[in-house]
Amino acid sequence: xxxxxxxxxxxxxxxxxxxxxxxxxxxxxxxxxxxxxxxxxxxxxxxxxxxxxxxxxxxxxxxxxxxxxxxxxxxxxxxxxxxxxxxxxxxxxxxxxxxxxxxxxxxxxxxxxxxxxxxxxxxxxxxxxxxxxxxxxxxxxxxxxxxxxxxxxxxxxxxxxxxxxxxxxxxxxxxxxxxxxxxxxxxxxxxxxxxxxxxxxx
Amino acid sequence: xxxxxxxxxxxxxxxxxxxxxxxxxxxxxxxxxxxxxxxxxxxxxxxxxxxxxxxxxxxxxxxxxxxxxxxxxxxxxxxxxxxxxxxxxxxxxxxxxxxxxxxxxxxxxxxxxxxxxxxxxxxxxxxxxxxxxxxxxxxxxxxxxxxxxxxxxxxxxxxxxxxxxxxxxxxxxxxxxxxxxxxxxxxxxxxxxxxxxxxxxx
DNA sequence: CGAAAACTGACAGTGCACTATCACTTGCGA
DNA sequence: TCGCAAGTGATAGTGCACTGTCAGTTTTCG
Numbered sequence: 252x253x254x255x256x257x258x259x260x261x262x263x264x265x266x267x268x269x270x271x272x273x274x275x276x277x278x279x280x281x282x283x284x285x286x287x288x289x290x291x292x293x294x295x296x297x298x299x300x301x302x303x304x305x306x307x308x309x310x311x312x313x314x315x316x317x318x319x320x321x322x323x324x325x326x327x328x329x330x331x332x333x334x335x336x337x338x339x340x341x342x343x344x345x346x347x348x349x350x351x352x353x354x355x356x357x358x359x360x361x362x363x364x365x366x367x368x369x370x371x372x373x374x375x376x377x378x379x380x381x382x383x384x385x386x387x388x389x390x391x392x393x394x395x396x397x398x399x400x401x402x403x404x405x406x407x408x409x410x411x412x413x414x415x416x417x418x419x420x421x422x423x424x425x426x427x428x429x430x431x432x433x434x435x436x437x438x439x440x441x442x443x444x445x446x447x448x449x450x451x452x453x
Numbered sequence: 454x455x456x457x458x459x460x461x462x463x464x465x466x467x468x469x470x471x472x473x474x475x476x477x478x479x480x481x482x483x484x485x486x487x488x489x490x491x492x493x494x495x496x497x498x499x500x501x502x503x504x505x506x507x508x509x510x511x512x513x514x515x516x517x518x519x520x521x522x523x524x525x526x527x528x529x530x531x532x533x534x535x536x537x538x539x540x541x542x543x544x545x546x547x548x549x550x551x552x553x554x555x556x557x558x559x560x561x562x563x564x565x566x567x568x569x570x571x572x573x574x575x576x577x578x579x580x581x582x583x584x585x586x587x588x589x590x591x592x593x594x595x596x597x598x599x600x601x602x603x604x605x606x607x608x609x610x611x612x613x614x615x616x617x618x619x620x621x622x623x624x625x626x627x628x629x630x631x632x633x634x635x636x637x638x639x640x641x642x643x644x645x646x647x648x649x650x651x652x653x654x655x
Numbered sequence: 656c657g658a659a660a661a662c663t664g665a666c667a668g669t670g671c672a673c674t675a676t677c678a679c680t681t682g683c684g685a
Numbered sequence: 686t687c688g689c690a691a692g693t694g695a696t697a698g699t700g701c702a703c704t705g706t707c708a709g710t711t712t713t714c715g
Contacts, residue, residue, distance in 0.1 A: 450652030
């Protein structure tokens with residue numbers, strides 16, 4: 252797991268320290284989660300590993316589970332989608348923005364991303380929290396599709412399309428971690444997202 | 454919420470009592486969950502509402518969260534799929550088994566099903582547990598597809614197809630509860646599953 | 656009916672997430 | 686450099702999920 256998380260863009264010493272502490276806590280937490288599982292890891296252990304007091308942990312994260320809620324990556328997909336040229340066909344836009352936003356993170360933090368995704372699928376405690384993110388992502392994609400096609404974001408067909416996209420995305424990730432992260436995630440993505448648009452041939 | 458849950462097929466008085474208690478606990482739990490939310494409901498409250506002792510609660514359900522793990526419906530989809538004629542094309546088989554297995558439950562227990570699905574999407578505590586069921590269902594469908602097509606169940610394309618199917622299914626359910634359960638679930642299902650096979654036209 | 660087995664409730668106790676308080680330290684602006 | 690605000694740690698305490706034990710009751714079976 253690398254050292255970087257959010258590039259501290261503020262200059263004050265205080266702010267920098269806070270950012271470092273936040274990262275330290277999160278890294279310690281993920282390391283312990285990976286070692287012994289989410290449920291089996293206590294807040295006290297995380298605090299000790301991060302060399303802060305339990306009180307401080309709760310000052311940074313209102314609850315234990317908030318350590319895994321994806322502040323950083325959250326909305327990345329939606330942003331990438333919004334950034335695609337407006338005249339690009341939806342199919343392309345979705346595919347590209349997914350592979351793009353992933354490519355960035357992959358380069359920057361391959362190890363951390365891998366651990367994170369792996370735990371999302373393997374650790375029962377963490378897996379449980381994944382549903383929320385999935386639903387959020389679905390809604391974001393649905394909104395993007397709606398805007399691009401001029402359809403309503405509440406349109407069930409639009410929402411189904413978004414759901415299918417996210418589902419395929421999750422499945423590809425799951426496969427990727429099952430294979431130890433050795434395969435080319437971008438290629439897997441690109442191929443299987445394409446299948447969705449051609450229709451399931453079964 | 455109706456009184457029925459699992460038709461007690463055993464004859465001994467003991468067995469019948471146990472089944473009744475189990476149902477009573479579950480119903481009480483769901484009623485309270487619907488009233489005040491999963492997290493805000495304590496085991497003691499459930500026990501009191503079900504007129505048993507807290508000890509007894511834990512004898513029936515090893516943990517609070519097990520009250521919502523779907524013993525009854527679990528695997529219903531997989532079973533329905535397996536029961537479809539082997540020569541039926543996969544597309545049809547999946548669509549039919551989904552609408553079929555749902556139709557049965559709908560007739561038997563519309564209210565309970567509605568509450569259950571609604572909470573799955575609205576209550577954060579319960580929603581968290583839905584991911585596991587989703588993954589299980591995905592794997593079951595993937596297995597069924599694999600068997601029917603002679604492909605490998607671990608084949609990523611097969612798993613993506615299964616994931617997309619389940620995702621659409623979930624989205625339809627979500628829409629259904631958003632609309633208060635008034636729309637024709639089977640029709641929604643049938644239509645949107647079909648779209649998946651024709652390919653997302655966007 | 657009588658003994659064995661299953662089931663239940665009451666009670667005491669543990670571990671952990673989370674809160675509240677307060678004295679102490681550290682960075683910041685004047 | 687001084688005063689203030691922000692951040693930290695220690696401590697004590699709460700609520701709830703969950704465990705273990707034991708005595709009393711109910712069901713079953715010979």
